[in-house]
Amino acid sequence: MESNIAFLCSDIGRLFRKRFGELARQSGPTGAQWRALLVVQRYPGINQGMLAEHLDVEPITACRMVDRLEQAKLIERRRDPNDRRAWALFLTEAAVPTVSELKATGARLLDWVTSDLTEQEVETLSRCLSKIRDKIVTAEENGSQQESHNG
Incomplete structure (x- = not known):
């Protein structure tokens, strides 16, 4: 049986985001907003352009999302000291508590989806997926072209 790892990873990501969104509804933010909060928490001071890139959305979409999160008093914009045209984003x-709740929800979901795997299988899966991600990131950073392998 032939499998397409890229499609499988994409499908798992989509299903994970969908299920997480259902579980996290009571926390307040929408699915896209909780992703933005988690990115800003991971990268304090990130600008809106980089946030858009991390979320894989257009910059105007990220701007609207930040507007809503700022109105909800969950994110604050500060002038970027290195670029007066840019805004640095920080959690308030x-x-x-919202981010802590979202992280706990994510941990419970991950525990549930991996509950049929052994600890060794989870470690191996994590290590393999990290290697794949790291190779793609390194290629992007180096401007490398995809290798073509036939056969």
């Missing part, structure tokens, strides 16, 4: 104190 009010966002901390």
